[in-house]
Amino acid sequence: MKDTRTINTLNNxxxxxxxxxxxxxxxxxxxxxPQIKSLFMTRAEDxxxxxxxxxxxxxxxxxxxxxxxxxxxxxxxxxxxxxGTLAGYTDLAMLEETERGEDAALARYRSALKDELPADIRxxxxxxxxxxxxxxxQIRALRDQHKAAAAH
Numbered sequence: 001m002k003d004t005r006t007i008n009t010l011n012n013x014x015x016x017x018x019x020x021x022x023x024x025x026x027x028x029x030x031x032x033x034p035q036i037k038s039l040f041m042t043r044a045e046d047x048x049x050x051x052x053x054x055x056x057x058x059x060x061x062x063x064x065x066x067x068x069x070x071x072x073x074x075x076x077x078x079x080x081x082x083x084g085t086l087a088g089y090t091d092l093a094m095l096e097e098t099e100r101g102e103d104a105a106l107a108r109y110r111s112a113l114k115d116e117l118p119a120d121i122r123x124x125x126x127x128x129x130x131x132x133x134x135x136x137x138q139i140r141a142l143r144d145q146h147k148a149a150a151a152h
Contacts, residue, residue, distance in 0.1 A: 043098075
């Protein structure tokens with residue numbers, strides 16, 4: 001019997017990963033600093049791989065995996081574009097927006113880990129959440145560097 005609750009939880013995380021992939025790609029398109037552009041592209045690929053890993057698990061569980069992001073994610077990407085236009089697409093603005101996206105992703109992973117997940121699936125979700133946390137911390141540190149540089 002398929003575990004609909006686990007499949008739904010994983011599909012929500014797939015949407016989160018897709019949101020991250022699209023958001024990082026959009027931010028990379030607007031970043032000026034080659035290091036930040038490269039970081040965003042690497043993070044987009046990390047998100048794509050995480051989504052693929054979860055899609056495989058959903059199929060193994062007998063479910064139909066999500067293959068797109070959320071409406072909220074689309075709105076966030078739209079906000080990145082609007083804010084970027086208003087702010088002149090500064091790297092600092094892109095770092096702030098991607099950090100906000102990673103905050104949302106962390107919240108979704110924490111919520112997923114409150115669900116009763118089979119141990120093998122829980123370990124995958126925990127490992128992915130650690131990756132999201134690392135991404136978040138790295139982006140926040142870069143944002144702080146850019147804020148400090150802008151203040152001088």
